[in-house]
Amino acid sequence: LDNNKSKDELLLNICELLEANIEYYNWVGFYFKNGDKNELKLGPYVGEPTDHTIIPFGKGICGQVAVSNENFVVPDVAAQDNYIACSITVKAEIVIPIFVNGENVGQIDIDSNTPDPFTEEDERFLEFVCAKVAKII
Numbered sequence: 001l002d003n004n005k006s007k008d009e010l011l012l013n014i015c016e017l018l019e020a021n022i023e024y025y026n027w028v029g030f031y032f033k034n035g036d037k038n039e040l041k042l043g044p045y046v047g048e049p050t051d052h053t054i055i056p057f058g059k060g061i062c063g064q065v066a067v068s069n070e071n072f073v074v075p076d077v078a079a080q081d082n083y084i085a086c087s088i089t090v091k092a093e094i095v096i097p098i099f100v101n102g103e104n105v106g107q108i109d110i111d112s113n114t115p116d117p118f119t120e121e122d123e124r125f126l127e128f129v130c131a132k133v134a135k136i137i
């Protein structure tokens with residue numbers, strides 16, 4: 001791909017497909033490491049607009065995944081101390097890192113309005129999605 005617009009369109013299409021086809025995926029978006037800064041920047045997403053377009057490494061579920069390089073499944077967001085609330089309707093969250101040549105470059109972030117909806121099947125499926133995303137970014 002030779003321009004950022006088409007990459008963002010593809011990423012947005014992925015968000016749209018996921019949100020439209022999996023009923024408990026209610027907000028679907030990408031965050032990417034922002035250059036050399038120790039922060040994440042919001043990429044394409046579908047769902048309610050969020051104020052959290054920049055997230056420092058370590059902050060919230062997303063910021064923690066930026067430093068842990070590991071999946072983070074949150075069955076109940078109310079039970080998390082280090083959590084950034086985007087909407088009061090959100091009950092659960094899953095964040096899966098995206099690796100390019102072994103480097104954690106960003107993540108897919110999914111919020112659910114259903115309590116405790118995410119299974120290992122979601123993790124495996126979203127790891128697969130992230131591996132495909134890694135090839136187009």
Ligand code: SME
Binds near residue numbers: 027050062063083084
């Ligand atoms: N809840 C996330 C912030 C991003 S919003 O869900 C879109 C977090 O705690 O990192």
